[in-house]
Amino acid sequence: MGKLEKYNASLKQFLQYDRNELIAMNVFWLGFIAYIASSTILSTKEMPFMLFQPLQMLGLVAIFSSSTYLVKPYFESEYLKIFFFLFAFWALVILFRGFSFNKDVLKLILLNPWFGGMFYLVPLILLFRKSFLLYKKIFSVIIILSVIFLLYSLMFRGILTEVIPDDRNRSVVEYFTKSLGITALFMLFTHMYHSKTKNLIAFVTVLVVLVLGVIRARRGVLFMGVLGLLFAGFLYFISAKSKLVSGTLLVGLLLAAIIGGVYVFLNVELEALYYLQDRGVTDTRTGIEVYFYKDMQGLDWVIGRGMLGEYYCPTMESGNYRGTVETDYLNMILKGGIINLILLLVIIVPAIFLGLFNSKNYLTKAFALWILFWLINTHPSTVQVFTLNYILVWLGVGACYSSFVRNIPEEEMKSFFKPVD
Secondary structure, eight states: OOHHHHHHHHHHHHHOOOHHHHHHHHHHHHHHHHHHHHHHHHTTSOSOHHHHHHHHHHHHHHHHHHHHHHBOOOOSOHHHHHHHHHHHHHHHHHHHHSOOSOHHHHHHHHHOTTTSSGGGGGGGGGGBOOOHHHHHHHHHHHHHHHHHHHHHHHHTHHHHTOSSOOHHHHHHHHHHIIIIITTHHHHHHTGGGSOHHHHHHHHHHHHHHHHHHHHTTOHHHHHHHHHHHHHHHHHHHHHOSOHHHHHHHHHHHHHHHHHHHHHHHHHOOOHHHHHHHHHHTOOOSHHHHHHHHHHOOHHHHHHOOOTTOOEEEEEETTEEEESOOSSHHHHHHHHHHHHHHHHHHHHHHHHHHHHHHSOSSHHHHHHHHHHHHHHHTTTTSOOOSSSHHHHHHHHHHHHHHOHHHHTSOHHHHHHHHOOOO
């Protein structure tokens, strides 16, 4: 079979799907939406657990049952196959090192998307068949989560905009933005495949994320939002037909944002800005990291302390031990050691280079930039969690390692999505 015939056969398989696959895909993503929307609204502590935790469980049932049909292992890269299974095996080791049949532990593992155990299973989405249906659905899911984020922001605007900051309103902003809103940036990364309406929803979502980050002085949220917009601007520039027009527009918007931001920061008297100015120069990480370095012993650095691993840190009101480090790459080491971090890097770093420098379409370039975006954010934020942000990383790994997906011409890829208003 010649190259053209092989490509056409692969393309036909990429575009086709049967009714059962469509149903399973819909069940999977509806289950995920129910799970993440329920867990996020519970962060407000104003909604009944007896209502939303069963919804989380129903979401998990949908996710696990549909996955049994959707998982169809196929690797174009032998390198990825070897290191993926090593990484997946080590993730299970970390998970089972903290596993018990204690009710509280099981609830933590299953119902806490940030600090539980579900995110250890996220890499398995790499085993889903790489298809147009998979990528088309992910865009729909992002829009749905963006709309939920905007609705939640309206419903709980009292908590989100309270003048006096406290642990609850800070955590609610973190959960809302990172669990629901931040993936709207990926719609802007792939703006060329979407209608103006969808791009507008995504842009408004990102703006609300940034506003909430300012109000609650969440530096990690602001960093993610601004970095994501810079990456989106870069993709907009390189994909534009007229580089002069697009470049001028981007530079103008950047200058306006800088001038406007500096003016507001220095001249507008808002309580939220005073708080941001104060937090902006306050080091809240170094002390915690120093305690982490002191408590970790030789073997801990190599294999970690398991899913429930903790370290001595007598700076918290809740006790002398902490189970998380906001610097996420250190959190990965706490749970699974340097082995965990190295196995992750040897998979995702080549994916970034393949997607950026060996691709014919902007879908895989966008995925590569998203993986890079996520990797950079392992320093200021907690991002290895059971959210769409992390799921996009592993969908991106699958796309970037696929020579077929990387080599679909851009015009052909655009014709598949056919953005309409």
